[in-house]
Amino acid sequence: MRMKVVGIVGARPQFVKAAVVSRALARNKGVRETILHTGQHFDTALSDVFFQELGIPAPTYHLGIGGGTHGQNTGRMIEGIERALLDERPDWVLVYGDTDSTLAGALAAVKLHLPVAHVEAGLRSFNRRMPEEINRVLTDHAADLLLAPTPMAVENLRREGLPEARVRWVGDVMYDAALHFGQLADRASTALERMRLEPRSYVLATVHRAENTDEPKRLEAVFEGLSRVAVELPVVLPLHPRTRKALESLGWLERARERLKLIGPVGYLDMVALEKNARLIATDSGGVQKEAYFFGVPCVTLRDETEWVELVDAGWNLLAPPHDAETVARSIRTHLDARGHPVEAYGDGRAAERIVSELTER
Ligand code: UDP
Numbered sequence: 216m217r218m219k220v221v222g223i224v225g226a227r228p229q230f231v232k233a234a235v236v237s238r239a240l241a242r243n244k245g246v247r248e249t250i251l252h253t254g255q256h257f258d259t260a261l262s263d264v265f266f267q268e269l270g271i272p273a274p275t276y277h278l279g280i281g282g283g284t285h286g287q288n289t290g291r292m293i294e295g296i297e298r299a300l301l302d303e304r305p306d307w308v309l310v311y312g313d314t315d316s317t318l319a320g321a322l323a324a325v326k327l328h329l330p331v332a333h334v335e336a337g338l339r340s341f342n343r344r345m346p347e348e349i350n351r352v353l354t355d356h357a358a359d360l361l362l363a364p365t366p367m368a369v370e371n372l373r374r375e376g377l378p379e380a381r382v383r384w385v386g387d388v389m390y391d392a393a394l395h396f397g398q399l400a401d402r403a404s405t406a407l408e409r410m411r412l413e414p415r416s417y418v419l420a421t422v423h424r425a426e427n428t429d430e431p432k433r434l435e436a437v438f439e440g441l442s443r444v445a446v447e448l449p450v451v452l453p454l455h456p457r458t459r460k461a462l463e464s465l466g467w468l469e470r471a472r473e474r475l476k477l478i479g480p481v482g483y484l485d486m487v488a489l490e491k492n493a494r495l496i497a498t499d500s501g502g503v504q505k506e507a508y509f510f511g512v513p514c515v516t517l518r519d520e521t522e523w524v525e526l527v528d529a530g531w532n533l534l535a536p537p538h539d540a541e542t543v544a545r546s547i548r549t550h551l552d553a554r555g556h557p558v559e560a561y562g563d564g565r566a567a568e569r570i571v572s573e574l575t576e577r
Pocket of ligand 1: 227228231421423453454479480481482483484486487499500501502503506
């Protein structure tokens with residue numbers, strides 16, 4: 216009998232993580248994976264393109280849940296996931312990262328007494344106003360197997376009293392993805408040519424965290440700060456739908472468009488090509504901070520804190536809390552040519568294989 220795994224995904228960062236784990240699961244003939252997509256991110260630019268480019272198997276279940284409040288989405292997801300899990304009765308339920316889909320998956324599974332494994336367990340910002348932080352803490356305490364990306368994540372779990380037997384440091388699946396798809400992007404992406412960009416001649420920026428998009432003062436500091444930099448060096452910004460909506464409702468979209476190179480969200484291969492060739496990356500994304508390091512590009516993080524503290528300690532990443540535009544602009548200018556020390560924390564690019572071994576051995 217083959218071991219049955221249900222992988223639960225719903226949002227962009229989860230597609231990248233699931234892509235490498237699904238590939239590793241598919242290589243093991245003793246395992247059959249079924250994918251459930253909650254629908255949290257549903258449009259082509261944020262979802263379909265990732266399934267196509269990264270070769271993720273088509274979801275067997277698609278719940279089509281998105282667009283509501285956190286409570287509405289999470290509640291409806293739990294209901295839909297429970298139904299699917301009752302049909303499937305898997306040996307493992309895999310959840311990824313820190314979105315509402317992660318928490319809904321973990322809660323639905325644990326209440327059915329189905330073993331749950333959490334990929335990217337143990338990350339903490341210690342900022343309880345972040346919806347992601349609540350999702351992480353609750354998911355880790357519900358899960359049976361905590362697959363930590365870094366030694367710091369292991370330490371966070373230990374401090375919360377989670378039993379050591381549940382915790383494994385496997386490395387970061389995003390590093391696996393960057394290594395694998397990074398090579399593919401070199402061959403397949405024409406993003407730089409299309410946008411007429413020369414390597415190392417632009418700043419790449421992404422902004423989508425609620426703490427920035429939902430706070431006009433912070434959003435202004437970010438966009439005004441990036442605009443000041445753009446006078447000297449083009450700033451390319453693939454705009455997340457949430458950020459577009461916020462800029463539109465404040466009447467700032469046109470002004471931003473005049474000063475920055477705003478483009479729509481791009482597929483992963485184009486994103487990686489843009490990251491690899493950037494002079495610097497300015498972002499409030501978790502994944503993008505690490506991709507900057509994986510590709511040897513300095514990063515300025517537009518937040519008050521980060522979960523990926525190793526990169527700040529090593530000198531690759533500079534925290535720039537976006538309280539005012541000058542802090543943002545100055546941080547970017549001073550960090551343009553920064554280099555840091557190598558960081559061992561993310562493993563050796565074989566995190567996905569280790570995850571499969573953990574699942575099959577238990
Ligand atoms: N990403 C992408 N296209 C974009 C913006 C981001 O492919 O236009 C990728 C990015 O490279 C990373 C992942 O999406 O692998 C990160 O997701 P996001 O920033 O949405 O979430 P976070 O990592 O902050 O949870």
